[in-house]
Amino acid sequence: MADSGALPAGFGELEVLAVGTVLLVEALTGLCLNGLTILSFCKTPELRTPTHLLVLSLAVADTGISLNALVAAISSLLRRWPYGPDGCQAHGFQGFATALASICSSAALAWGRYHHYCTRGQLAWNTAISLVLCVWLSSVFWAALPLLGWGRYDYEPLGTCCTLDYSRVDRNFTSYLFTMAFFNFFLPLLITLVSYRLMEQKLKKPGHLQVSTTVPARTLLLCWGPYALLYLYATVADVRSVPPKLQMVPALIAKAAPTINAIHYALGGDMVHGGLWQCLSPQRSQPDRAR
Numbered sequence: 238m239a240d241s242g243a244l245p246a247g248f249g250e251l252e253v254l255a256v257g258t259v260l261l262v263e264a265l266t267g268l269c270l271n272g273l274t275i276l277s278f279c280k281t282p283e284l285r286t287p288t289h290l291l292v293l294s295l296a297v298a299d300t301g302i303s304l305n306a307l308v309a310a311i312s313s314l315l316r317r318w319p320y321g322p323d324g325c326q327a328h329g330f331q332g333f334a335t336a337l338a339s340i341c342s343s344a345a346l347a348w349g350r351y352h353h354y355c356t357r358g359q360l361a362w363n364t365a366i367s368l369v370l371c372v373w374l375s376s377v378f379w380a381a382l383p384l385l386g387w388g389r390y391d392y393e394p395l396g397t398c399c400t401l402d403y404s405r406v407d408r409n410f411t412s413y414l415f416t417m418a419f420f421n422f423f424l425p426l427l428i429t430l431v432s433y434r435l436m437e438q439k440l441k442k443p444g445h446l447q448v449s450t451t452v453p454a455r456t457l458l459l460c461w462g463p464y465a466l467l468y469l470y471a472t473v474a475d476v477r478s479v480p481p482k483l484q485m486v487p488a489l490i491a492k493a494a495p496t497i498n499a500i501h502y503a504l505g506g507d508m509v510h511g512g513l514w515q516c517l518s519p520q521r522s523q524p525d526r527a528r
């Protein structure tokens with residue numbers, strides 16, 4: 238359906254509408270919640286701490302995923318991809334870069350919190366800025382490689398969004414997939430798991446930790462695990478045996494990550510409570526600066 242407007246193989250009229258609607262809801266909630274997080278950071282000087290810079294990086298990345306989902310939602314509802322093959326490459330690159338930045342920002346934040354809670358010194362601005370730069374430069378680097386010929390972007394089965402193509406499994410695809418997944422999924426997941434485990438061990442006393450130690454790793458696994466499974470499956474078996482509708486499920490699950498992250502890191506923490514609401518009602522108490 239990329240340009241034609243005809244229904245893609247394996248999808249009915251109602252299913253295309255359902256995918257478009259789910260994507261639209263995910264995109265709009267992700268944009269609103271992460272926009273609120275970014276606004277809180279910009280409007281409240283008390284929130285401008287190195288640890289919150291990592292939350293900001295995550296919110297910016299998640300806004301990028303939500304914008305990507307919005308484009309996919311609109312073209313699904315239009316039932317065609319109006320931006321041509323170059324638009325598909327740009328959409329794949331933008332989606333991939335922001336998705337990888339989101340995964341790596343979660344890991345950076347886990348490490349930042351470990352540093353904050355378990356070592357004596359506060360996280361320094363230099364360290365936080367270097368971490369954010371590393372996250373974004375490495376995400377852009379890995380997302381640019383398919384444009385340069387290592388891996389490639391193509392339409393997802395619905396034909397209304399683009400991502401790393403897994404329909405042609407060759408050495409080029411497998412080598413890119415495993416290297417990229419190692420640096421952008423397994424390593425960040427390991428850093429997240431180890432950081433929160435160490436925090437738990439070090440601060441065993443209840444009430445010491447104001448952050449959940451299990452939600453971040455679970456969110457990474459839940460939101461990006463299905464993609465990892467689909468791509469892994471594509472390397473060992475014929476992916477055409479997976480119904481196209483089922484192939485769209487990981488994309489829909491992953492695009493819920495911006496909403497889950499915003500609820501957990503910003504709305505559940507002091508970012509929005511202490512930030513935006515404080516802007517609106519200045520008589521409120523100052524937020525906990527350290528978290």
Ligand SMILES: CC1=C(/C=C/C(C)=C/C=C/C(C)=C/C=O)C(C)(C)CCC1
Pocket residue numbers: 305309331332333336337398399400401417418421422461462464465468488
């Ligand atoms: C491939 C792959 C990964 C990344 C998937 C991404 C980043 C998908 C982004 C898709 C988008 C944004 C689609 C837009 O329509 C992981 C999780 C690192 C693990 C290994 C397999």
